[in-house]
Amino acid sequence: MPLLVGALVTTPPPPPAPPRPPVVRPTPINPGEYVPTFIDPDGVEWAMNPPGQEFFTLNAVTGYGITPVELITRPDPRGGVVVAGVRDLPRTLVWPVRIRDRTHLGFLARWRAIGDALAKTKRKGPGLFRLTRPDGSAREVLCHYQGGMEGEPGGGWLDDTPELSLLVPDGHWRAPEPIKIPWSSGDVDDYFAPYPMISSGDVLGDAVTVTNPGQVEAWPTWRLEGPATQLVATNNTRGQAFTIAHDLGPGEYLDITTRPGRVTDQDGEPVMGALVRPGSVLWRLDPGANDLDFAVTGGGPATRLTLSFYPRWETA
Incomplete structure (x- = not known):
């Protein structure tokens, strides 16, 4: 008797899986070292x-x-x-x-x-x-x-x-290096520009704005190079001033350190009585802008005045 053979049914293969996108890994960041x-x-x-x-x-x-x-x-x-x-x-x-x-x-x-x-x-x-x-x-x-x-x-x-x-x-x-701001009474080169000069009348011109970029107060150091007989330095922002009275010849200078308060000559010796008291305050520079002005008497072509300070911060 004849055999009944059913139709052969085949299941088509599943479509191939789509290719996986390549894994993009971020480039590691090198944090550097201190x-x-x-x-x-x-x-x-x-x-x-x-x-x-x-x-x-x-x-x-x-x-x-x-x-x-x-x-x-x-x-x-x-x-x-x-x-x-x-x-x-x-x-x-x-x-x-x-x-x-x-x-x-x-x-x-x-x-x-x-x-x-x-x-x-x-x-x-x-x-x-x-x-x-x-x-x-x-x-x-x-x-x-x-x-x-x-x-x-x-x-x-x-x-x-x-x-x-x-x-x-x-x-x-x-900061590892101090900020230095010089003034001169004579001819100046690029080192002094654009800072003002002590005028021929021995008085510094308009008030100068000095910015302390640190986070806390800074205690400046001054160097007054002769000839000069008196320096009056005023911080208008703080409402404080100090006066140094001492005869300086050419080639002589005074260093005025505001912290600790002392005045020394070119040999490092203390100059007693140079800071006029009472009334003088060896002021600090507050963070940000400080409006200052100066007056120097007895000056000449070689007179120089330099303000220097280290910006300071709370953390390393």
Whole structure:
């Protein structure tokens, strides 16, 4: 008998899956590195995180934030206290490092070298600690070594991890280079332009606006180069002025430091009585614009006056 054969039914294959779009991964951003440097009182620079594994900074640094303060309070009769004032305090910069070498003598030489550089601040005055950011900008502090190189248990043979403690008396970070603004009574070149000159009548012209780009007040230093007999410097923004009265001949000069307040001559000797008292205030530059003017008497073609200051900030 004949066989009944059904029609062969075939299922068409599914369409191919669309190709997956390529995975686009963002290019990693290189955040860059900050570069710490200690500059000892002799001006020798010590990289605190140089290339290599023999000496480097650990990721446990503290003390580079907002300048610490002391709140001055008095009791409030209704409870609590009233904040009567705020006083900036020194800061302590804690900078742990690893020092090591393959041999004991190699480690010892490295250990002694950095220790000797830090110890100079005990006898020669403060060093500088500078942080340079990836964009090349930098801020620094004057600092004194106060501890950390005592050695830790189990160290001292091929390696050790001192936790350097540096006292920063000011508490604020400053620019590495001061801003300098000169004035002249004689012929000037491009160095002095566009700053005004002391006129032939011994009196500086119109008021000058000096901008402090820092975050906090700046304490300027002045240099008055003779001949001159008197300088009157006024900060119209603060409503304060000071007067320096001292006979200066050509080639002589005075340095007027507003913090701490002192006047010294070209030999570094204090000039007693040069600052006229009472009535003189060695004023500061507030953040932003400061309207100033000056008057110099007894001047001549060689008379020069230079204002310089370091902008300062709360953080590194």
